[in-house]
Amino acid sequence: MNHNQPDLFQASPSLPQGFRYRPDFLSADEERDLVERFADLAFKAFEFRGYQGNRRVLSFGWQYDFNRMELQRTEDMPEFLLPLRERAARFASLHASDLQHVLLTEYAAGAGIGWHKDKPMFAEVVGISLGSPCVFRFSRKAGSKWERASVVAEPRSAYLLQGPSRTEWEHSIPDVDRLRYSITFRNFKPSRHPDG
Ligand SMILES: O=C(O)CCC(=O)C(=O)O
Ligand SMILES: [Fe+2]
Secondary structure (H helix, E strand, C coil): CCCCCCCCCCCCCCCCCCEEEECCCCCHHHHHHHHHHHCCCCCEEEEECCEEEEEEEEEECEEEECCCCEEEECCCCCHHHHHHHHHHHHHCCCCHHHCCEEEEEEECCCCCEEEECCCCCEEEEEEEEEECCEEEEEEEEECCEEEEEEEEECCCCEEEECCHHHHCCEEEECCCCCCEEEEEEEEECHHHCCCC
16 A cells, blocks of 8 residues: 555645645536536626626625725525535535635636635635636745645535635636636635624
8 A cells, every 4th residue: 555645635745734625526417517507697707907807707695896895795695506505614614604605707718817815804715616627826925936836626626725725825727728617615704704
């Protein structure tokens, strides 16, 4: 037996601390059903200070408006996402009711997301991937250099950003070759809940 074999459910040691990756979080049938549902949803071009990114987004529960720089209450999560929220919460050791916000993102071929940290009112982030695989890249400043790491987020996988992977590292996704969706559930930091 090879004791150096990395634990598939744990990020390899070179990945940021607090990052967890789980392949086959969804079955192929679940992935197909979700992609079919997404085709009927009203995604909107991501917009920031008048600039339209080439990805399209849709939020439920709460949405962060990047132009107004504030959270707004939005439509409740649709029923079909609730069992997935339950599973995402278990993966992150949270309660489903903690995950009051979900962002659906559609990356058409040629779309990606630039370097960023998620907004500071959010705590943990659980991301579920569908469609095209993508490279999930991490970067952080280490003295005068940048430290880098990356992992392939396969379709049907889930990842968790918590601890340093959430707070110290930025992440980005280079342009995908074909359609990818992500479902990102987030909870609020207790002191930053928009309901006070
Ligand atoms: O698509 C993903 O998996 C990540 C999306 C992301 O980083 C974000 O919306 O903040
Ligand atoms: Fe992000």
